[in-house]
Amino acid sequence: MKKIVAIFMLAMSIVTINTTNAQSSKANKNPYTLVYAGAITENVEGEVNIHPVNYKIKNIEIAANVYTPANYDPANKYPAIVVAHPNGGVKEQVAGLYAQRLAEQGYITIAADAAYQGASGGTPRNIDKPAHRIEDIHAMADYITQYEGVDKDNVGLLGICGGGGYSLKAAQADKRFKAVATLSMFNSGEVRRNGFMKSQVSTIQERLKEASDARALEAAGGEVRYAADLECSDEMADKMPFDLYREGHYYYHRTHAHPNSTFRYTMSSLIDLMTFDATTNMDLINQPLLMIAGSNADTYYMTDDAFNKASNAKNKELFLIDGATHIETYWKPEYVSEAVNKLTDFFGNNLRTNDSKENKI
Structure with a gap:
């Protein structure tokens, strides 16, 4: 079984079939291309509103959505929450869902597409380097702290899946984040290096060589090679050995598909990914820390590892959603509501407003 898993994971990491024609009818129907249940379809006075915005990280234009709470008044002062999306995800999926739900609780929130990904700029497309993803989070804080109100x-920080791992790194140094939370945290470096559940340890050097060759080819002006660029059928997904990838296929390619969302990343990114570790x-994290995971998530070992290493985190708490898998925390209504309720309590206890007209959080 271990050999089968290793072969499967290796194939997932190196196959290069183009999937850029993937489309989502939900994205096409929603004016903001949101694909999650209960998404905003129009801005209504007195309700939570969405505001598409753009800003730059150096010369790269970033596409983001800011959500403002009901009866938003820029003359008041509101706590804010930065939301970092999963690997392969975009702001219109789970990051947007949690940003909207937290705005319903009275926060100003922001979800942005990572540089080189989604609707944000940057070439080659789908570079996935930890330093870039961490800078994305710092830049969201730069932008939202200047936003009216x-x-x-x-300012709080919520990172989801891969965005959770990168949020832990960002919060280690960026003390503008007064409270830090993760949902279904995924340690991208550990998995890209060792494989999911350490299923690719035996191929580390082989994959580093591929990454090195890919970078050399790019530097010489040749083609950009991609990893995990797999066109996957439902039948293929059903045979996957892990819930994360099986359910991830249906979430990202079927029920919550978005044309800007893709699993692929440049092969050369592995040089940076495989030498990175979110934990x-x-x-260095001395802020209040909440880490949420599904009790049935096969990724839970990553949350547990990071949580145990957060020795100086203030009032740290590990919260398990009973019965939930990793992907189910992205969309299943009862699990999302449980997570939002916990996040609302956490941020409510650790973020305060200085405005005399207190906002109810």
Whole structure:
């Protein structure tokens, strides 16, 4: 079985079939291309509103959505929450869902597409380097702290899946984040290096060689090679050995598909990914920390590892959603509501507003 899993994971990491024609009818129907249940379809006065915005990280234009709470008044001061999306995800999927649900609780929230990904700029497309993803999070804080009505001294951070791992790294140094939470945290470096559940340890050097060759080819002006660029059928997905990838296929390619969302990333990115680990220097996190995971998530071992290393986190808490798998925390109504309720309590206890006209959080 271990050999089968290793072969499967290796194939997932190197196959290069183009899937750029994937489309989503939900994205086409929603004016903001949101694909999650209960998504905003129009801005209504007095309700939660969505505001597409753009800003730059150096010379790269970033596409983001800002959500403002009901009865938003820019003359007031609101706490804000930065939401970082999963690997392969975009702001219109789970990151947008949680950003909208937290805006319903009175927060100004922001979800942005990572540089080189989604609707954001940058070439080659789908570069996935940890330093870039961490800078994306810092830049969201840069933007949202300047947004009208935001109390810049009360900003929280929520990272989902791969965005959770990168959020832990960002929060280690960026103390603008007064409270840090993760949902279904995924340690991208550990998995790209060792394979999911350590299923690819035996091929580390082989994959590093492929990444090195891919970078050399790019530097010489040749083609850009991609990893995980797999056109997957339902039949193929049903045979996958892990819930994460099996359910991820149906979420990203079927029920919540978005034309800007893709699993692929440049092969050369593995040089950076495989030498990265989200859990190094966890002792630098001294903010309040909440880590949420499904009790049935096959990714839980990554949350557990990071949580145990957060030795200096203030009032840290590990919260398990009973019965949930990793992907189910993205969309299943009862699990999303349970997570949002916990996040609302957490941020409500750790973020405060300085405005005399107190907002109810």
